[in-house]
Amino acid sequence: MRLTLREVSLGLRRAPLLSVLSVLTIAFSLFAFGLFGLVALNVSEALKRVEERVEIRAFIADGAPIEAVSAAVGDIASFPEVARVDIITPEQALARARKEMGEFQDVFDAAVLPASLEIRLKPGYRDPRTVRAVAERVKTYSFVDDVRYGEEWVQKLYNIRNIAGATGLVLGIAFAGVAVIIIGSTIRMTVLARAREISIMRLVGATDAFVRLPFLVDGFVKGVVGGLLALAMAWIAYRLIDQTLGIDSTFFQSGSAALGVVAGGVIGLLGSALSVGRHLRDV
Amino acid sequence: MIRFSHVTKEYPRTGVALNNASFHVAKGEFAFLTGPSGAGKSTILKLVYMEERPTSGEVRVGGMRSSDIKRREIPKLRRRLGIVFQDFRLLEDRTAEQNIAFALEVTGTPREAIPPKVGRLLTQVGLASKGTSLPRELSGGEQQRVAIARALVNDPVLLIADEPSGNLDERATRGIFQLLRDINASGTAVLMATHNLELVRRSEYRVIEVNRGQIVFDSAEPRPDQPPPAAV
Numbered sequence A: 001m002r003l004t005l006r007e008v009s010l011g012l013r014r015a016p017l018l019s020v021l022s023v024l025t026i027a028f029s030l031f032a033f034g035l036f037g038l039v040a041l042n043v044s045e046a047l048k049r050v051e052e053r054v055e056i057r058a059f060i061a062d063g064a065p066i067e068a069v070s071a072a073v074g075d076i077a078s079f080p081e082v083a084r085v086d087i088i089t090p091e092q093a094l095a096r097a098r099k100e101m102g103e104f105q106d107v108f109d110a111a112v113l114p115a116s117l118e119i120r121l122k123p124g125y126r127d128p129r130t131v132r133a134v135a136e137r138v139k140t141y142s143f144v145d146d147v148r149y150g151e152e153w154v155q156k157l158y159n160i161r162n163i164a165g166a167t168g169l170v171l172g173i174a175f176a177g178v179a180v181i182i183i184g185s186t187i188r189m190t191v192l193a194r195a196r197e198i199s200i201m202r203l204v205g206a207t208d209a210f211v212r213l214p215f216l217v218d219g220f221v222k223g224v225v226g227g228l229l230a231l232a233m234a235w236i237a238y239r240l241i242d243q244t245l246g247i248d249s250t251f252f253q254s255g256s257a258a259l260g261v262v263a264g265g266v267i268g269l270l271g272s273a274l275s276v277g278r279h280l281r282d283v
Numbered sequence B: 001m002i003r004f005s006h007v008t009k010e011y012p013r014t015g016v017a018l019n020n021a022s023f024h025v026a027k028g029e030f031a032f033l034t035g036p037s038g039a040g041k042s043t044i045l046k047l048v049y050m051e052e053r054p055t056s057g058e059v060r061v062g063g064m065r066s067s068d069i070k071r072r073e074i075p076k077l078r079r080r081l082g083i084v085f086q087d088f089r090l091l092e093d094r095t096a097e098q099n100i101a102f103a104l105e106v107t108g109t110p111r112e113a114i115p116p117k118v119g120r121l122l123t124q125v126g127l128a129s130k131g132t133s134l135p136r137e138l139s140g141g142e143q144q145r146v147a148i149a150r151a152l153v154n155d156p157v158l159l160i161a162d163e164p165s166g167n168l169d170e171r172a173t174r175g176i177f178q179l180l181r182d183i184n185a186s187g188t189a190v191l192m193a194t195h196n197l198e199l200v201r202r203s204e205y206r207v208i209e210v211n212r213g214q215i216v217f218d219s220a221e222p223r224p225d226q227p228p229p230a231a232v
């Protein structure tokens, strides 16, 4: 172990520039991933809050037979996705409208506002697709005039989250690829610089695993350092956004943060593992 | 100990370096490998420590066979061999002691067992007082002694030496040769490639002569159509 650590520090001294570069690309890989991950995370949080309020409103045609409506309420309440169904009479609708839009209250007249069904969905069924499916089904009742469910902006939030997530993933993977390549060339340099030492190790009977280990440890350590750096950068970015924009936002939980650092280690290890065997064969 | 059976070695660009060679070296034997430059001596030695694999035929060393040895078993073979070269192959930034300890470290010797073993080996090669010298602070002969000490770390059954005195003057050569004899006397087989015919002639050891990839003479198997060793 002590020998391995010595080899790692030797690697750092032999190729300082490339070593720093490897650490930085890993850091940027995870930072890109983390930054867009943060956006996705916060949009998700917002979505969760929004979803709690997701409701489908079905406007009932004037003069619809009351029996048909109450039968439909029972029907709809038994949909697996539906948590509850309430009938909102024109009077209730008016009272609510007045409360929400205080100064315009005189504009409203009970006659203008139709009665409606307010349908709330169970948790887990509040994504746009399910909401739309339920809304479509509700629409098939003949007494239903129109169905609204705030589709555009729920969809928009979902899109933002998905785009942020995908962008983070693509950028993260691209940087990770670059990191793997840079680590590979660092290893090539170190292997060349130490060709003599390695050939002597082989001559006296060091196993391949033994010769390889310092390189793997080296890659892993660089990856972990890169991961920690990325975490620090993401946290600074988060604080800046939080303070300058005043958005109430969330940072990664310690579990995800630790996962990010481990991911750094894995990228480093991968970079080493992919190149060390190939380059050692040339010595 | 070593058995070559109809071994042919062909290199990708230079062609046949060894052609249908068969010989056998017994446990504890001392054998010289001689022949002109490019004859195939180093190739034979590389085949022995399995740095190279034969193109055809089979090399057997200490129970391992070139035909079925796996890459990961080669370290096991190397730990039973000691190998020294004309150019010593020491690490320039490490002292004599550290060079020897290095071989013990990389083969997984327990840490506490290393210093006494290094001390013993340095004494054995006659360098007890030079342990803390760097290779550049040692004469060629002394550097070769360090390399030999390093080759002995695993108590090898066979010592392979590729022109160990090629860079040394006559006195140092005699010293190194004497050291190899002592090592052989304690039971280690020695296979040594050399250009130094003087050395070969003065000793009574077996001589295997190679020329253009063929074994043209083996003092252990005198053939009537070959000239006797004195005429080489």
Ligand SMILES: Nc1ncnc2c1ncn2[C@@H]1O[C@H](COP(=O)(O)OP(=O)(O)OP(=O)(O)O)[C@@H](O)[C@H]1O
Pocket (backbone or CB within 6 Å): B011, B012, B013, B014, B015, B016, B017, B035, B036, B037, B038, B039, B040, B041, B042, B043, B044
């Ligand atoms: N790695 C290699 N790749 C290609 N050809 C090689 C290689 N090693 C040796 N040869 C060729 O094989 C032949 C034998 O070489 P070898 O090194 O065995 O000779 P040698 O008897 O040790 O010579 P010397 O006394 O000069 O050391 C030579 O023609 C050489 O060019």
Ligand SMILES: [Mg+2]
Pocket (backbone or CB within 6 Å): B041, B042, B043, B162
């Ligand atoms: Mg040679």
